[in-house]
Amino acid sequence: MAAKRYVALLRGINVNGVKILSVDLAELFRTLGFTEVKTVLASGNVRFDSETTDAAARDAATLKATIETALRERFGYDAWIVLVSLPDLEAVVEAFPFDAERDGWHPYVLFGSDDAVLAELTGLGSDLDAADDVIAPGKHVIYWHNRRDVGVDSAFSKIAAKARYRSTTTNRNLRTLRKLLA
Known part of the structure; x- marks a missing residue:
């Protein structure tokens, strides 16, 4: 069975009193049986391979739940992640619809694990002042x-x-996403 590479994007670590060292985060992922574990920056980005042959364990929803439970148990906080396959992340980065190098602007991608929530956020952002914010919907993301x-x-x-x-x-900032792909 070939390994499938994922990126786990953790929400809310190393802010608001939730402190997790990258070395401890990587160790947790290894104890879950993942390989090629790499953390990127200290803001909750983990790239890893899942080499399991168990079809249920390879399911993204099951992996997400397993990781969130392990994070809660090990670090004692209400853990949420968005899990993205590496090919999907590559597609998201390539599809960024704005000028990522525009001077004075930040290129962001808002990832979501619930498409209905992303649709709601897109609707709420329909009347933004384009001098400050622009958004565009993507596949399981909002480009911002x-x-x-x-x-x-x-x-x-x-x-x-x-x-x-x-x-x-x-x-995530687009620069961070490119580091995850490197």
Whole structure:
């Protein structure tokens, strides 16, 4: 059985008092039986291979639940992740619809594990001020370009940060995603 490579995007670590060292995070993934484990930056990005031959254990939803449970048990916080296959992540990065090098702007991708939530967020962002925020829906993501001077005070940032979306979404800068692919 060939290994399938995934990226786990953890939400809410190394912020708000939830401190997890990259070495401890990688160790946890190895104890779950994953190989080629690599953490990228200290914000909850783990690339790994799943080599199991058990069809149920290879299912992305099962892997997601297994990882979230292990994170809760090991680190004692309400863990949520978005799990993305490496080929899907490559496609997301390639499809970024805005000028990622635009001076003064941040290129982001908001990942979601619930397409209905992403559709809701896209609808809520339909009347953004394009001078500060622009969004575009993608496959299991929302592409987001944010003016650097506005940052977390932007309208879309405030919408996406609401507590009701925390269990199904997480945001990454396009540069971080490229590091995950390297």
